[in-house]
Amino acid sequence: MRRGASLSTLAALVVVGCTGDAGEANPASRSDEAASPGPGVEIEYIAHAAFLLRAEDGSELLIDPYASRVWLGYDWPDGIEPDAVLITHPHYDHDAGRYREMPFPWNEQVTVVDAPGSFTFGDFQVTGVEGKHADPYGMEFGQLNTIMVIEVAGLRIAHLGDNGPLTPAMAAGLGPADVLMMPGDAVYHILSEETTQAILETVQPSIVIPMHYRLGDLETEADAPSDLGDIDPWLEGRPGVQRVGGHITTLRATELPSERAYLVFEHAPYVSGPGGD
Numbered sequence: 001m002r003r004g005a006s007l008s009t010l011a012a013l014v015v016v017g018c019t020g021d022a023g024e025a026n027p028a029s030r031s032d033e034a035a036s037p038g039p040g041v042e043i044e045y046i047a048h049a050a051f052l053l054r055a056e057d058g059s060e061l062l063i064d065p066y067a068s069r070v071w072l073g074y075d076w077p078d079g080i081e082p083d084a085v086l087i088t089h090p091h092y093d094h095d096a097g098r099y100r101e102m103p104f105p106w107n108e109q110v111t112v113v114d115a116p117g118s119f120t121f122g123d124f125q126v127t128g129v130e131g132k133h134a135d136p137y138g139m140e141f142g143q144l145n146t147i148m149v150i151e152v153a154g155l156r157i158a159h160l161g162d163n164g165p166l167t168p169a170m171a172a173g174l175g176p177a178d179v180l181m182m183p184g185d186a187v188y189h190i191l192s193e194e195t196t197q198a199i200l201e202t203v204q205p206s207i208v209i210p211m212h213y214r215l216g217d218l219e220t221e222a223d224a225p226s227d228l229g230d231i232d233p234w235l236e237g238r239p240g241v242q243r244v245g246g247h248i249t250t251l252r253a254t255e256l257p258s259e260r261a262y263l264v265f266e267h268a269p270y271v272s273g274p275g276g277d
């Protein structure tokens with residue numbers, strides 16, 4: 001219910017110009033098929049590396065849910081009921097604590113994809129590409145990290161999880177992507193700037209969505225979570241930074257920016273910190 005109410009933040013869309021309402025605003029173009037913005041996918045940022053993607057058929061795909069108050073200081077919100085969950089790797093800030101046998105925050109019938117392969121969920125076509133967690137982390141599970149490539153609404157969207165540098169095999173499996181969700185923070189916890197640039201060079205995304213940074217308003221301690229920095233210093237000097245001004249936006253293949261944009265979301269307002277409940 002809370003999430004339904006949050007849809008109003010769509011109005012705050014500042015990204016790529018017109019929204020789904022654009023045709024309504026310009027009735028003269030209604031009969032002109034070329035003016036149709038085409039299908040879109042709604043991207044909702046929850047927090048950390050977790051996103052909920054909503055296709056036009058209503059299917060919902062959740063990527064990398066975190067465990068409540070493990071390393072991160074805030075809670076996983078109630079009421080998220082996706083059709084499928086993608087987990088890039090078994091760290092608590094990406095798998096909702098599953099590897100630690102914490103109870104799943106979603107219905108147990110929900111399909112969980114946590115390995116390479118091809119899967120279809122409603123309008124979503126998902127390809128898991130075998131990757132490797134950035135050093136030096138994840139030795140306890142062999143540094144497994146599955147890069148998730150999602151095709152929907154004519155877009156290729158990739159979520160790197162905590163992948164490190166791309167090997168030629170990973171780059172070939174991933175291919176070019178229109179939208180890249182990648183870790184970035186002030187202390188370069190997962191990816192060095194050099195590796196970040198190399199990945200961008202390989203993937204050539206029109207839109208970069210940074211993730212996996214400290215959310216200061218949800219944390220009560222100045223130095224927690226440890227070794228994780230804010231996003232603003234990471235964004236400094238990058239051209240094309242755009243603030244979504246909310247936690248939801250709709251992306252369309254017909255509205256991709258001609259110059260690379262770094263799309264910065266606010267975390268979902270229904271995520272609560274230590275004092276939140």
Ligand SMILES: [Zn+2]
Nearest residue numbers: 091093094162
């Ligand atoms: Zn992580």
